[in-house]
Amino acid sequence: MSKYFFRPRIGKYYQDGYQGLKTLVLGAYPYCWHQSCPHWQQCVAEERPYDYETLCPSYAEKADRAYYRLSNSNTIEIDAYIEGEHYPAYDAFTHRMLGKKTPLGPQSRAFFWDRVAFYNWIQHYLPGPQEAFGYDVWEKALEKDAAAWNELLNELQPDIVYVWTDAVRRFLDHCYGPASSQGTLVCLGQVEMESLEVWCYGVIGKDGLLKTPSALSSVYVEPRKNSVQFRTFCNVVRSSALYPRLGTETAVAEVARILKKAYGRKLIDLMKRDNGHRRIVCVDNMREIVLLIDEIRRKVTIEGCKRGLKIEEIQRLLNTDIKNIPQKLQQWR
DSSP: OOSSSSOOOOOOTTOOTTTTTEEEEEOOOOOOOOTHHHHHEHITTTTTGGGTOOOOOGGOSOOOTTTTTTGGGGHHHHHHTTTOOOOOOHHHHHHHHHTTOOOOOOHHHHHTTTEEEEEESSSSSSSSSSSOOOOOHHHHHHHHTTTHHHHHHHHHHEEEEEESHHHHHHHHOOOOOSTTTSSSSSEEEEESSSSSOOEEEEEBOOTTTBOTTTTTTHHHHOSSTHHHHHHHHHHHHHHHHTTTHHHHHHHHHHHHHHHHHHHTHHHHHEEEEEETTTEEEEOHHHHHHHHHHHHHHHHOOOOOOSSOOOOOHHHHHHTOOSHHHHHHHHHOO
């Protein structure tokens, strides 16, 4: 028996992926505010939707009883949105992902949603939209449905997860981020949107590899987008063993800016191809690299870690092993 009640809506082209990556859109919760329903108290207030699977009055006159049931709510909602129903959150997100500002017709809506899967974290109805859906208040409820999430993640095996709401993001960082025992998700950055809080996560596959959207710079805030050097340094950091420790695209950008400022073109010239990735192989001045290691150690913020990066970790990124760095720093400052 499945641990989740609300089945995910899986687009018919999900396995082909959106922009080449299997993509899961993760909402926070479903809600029902129809308190006039004779089953509302038990179904919603007592969190027992599974006992009323086929008894919802909204579906009473629907002919297709296999389709119109509570556990199929995710599919019913998105199908309705594709056909023209007004759902502000779906509409804002679809516009952002497609990069369009004009009204979307059924064909455009279907193009996106048929290539992704959608799932809500909480597996029971809440009594309406929550004005203050905060992590501190809802942590226990999110934890309660973690087993259902684990099952879904194993079934769908997405490459990318778009996470709605800060509460779900914080729970994922705490329980599934690089510093957690699970260590399966890495936050790649926040999507630029005005009406919806959305973050993008990469899923570390069974092969230990992490995939990122090819359109990363068009979705996230990335300083100096037009700088070839900056993008090169970002790619070097993402392909390094340090990347899972950084956790967010913001931290990647911080490291890339420091590298670019310190060496610019000179450091790029000192890179070589290694198993398909560019990596730093050396720098020619011991004083410069010691100061560079110290600057990265002091300035790069690691979410959920008070002490930040270790000198040894930065040395692995830079492919160097200079001894007695603290003493040398005292000498050169």
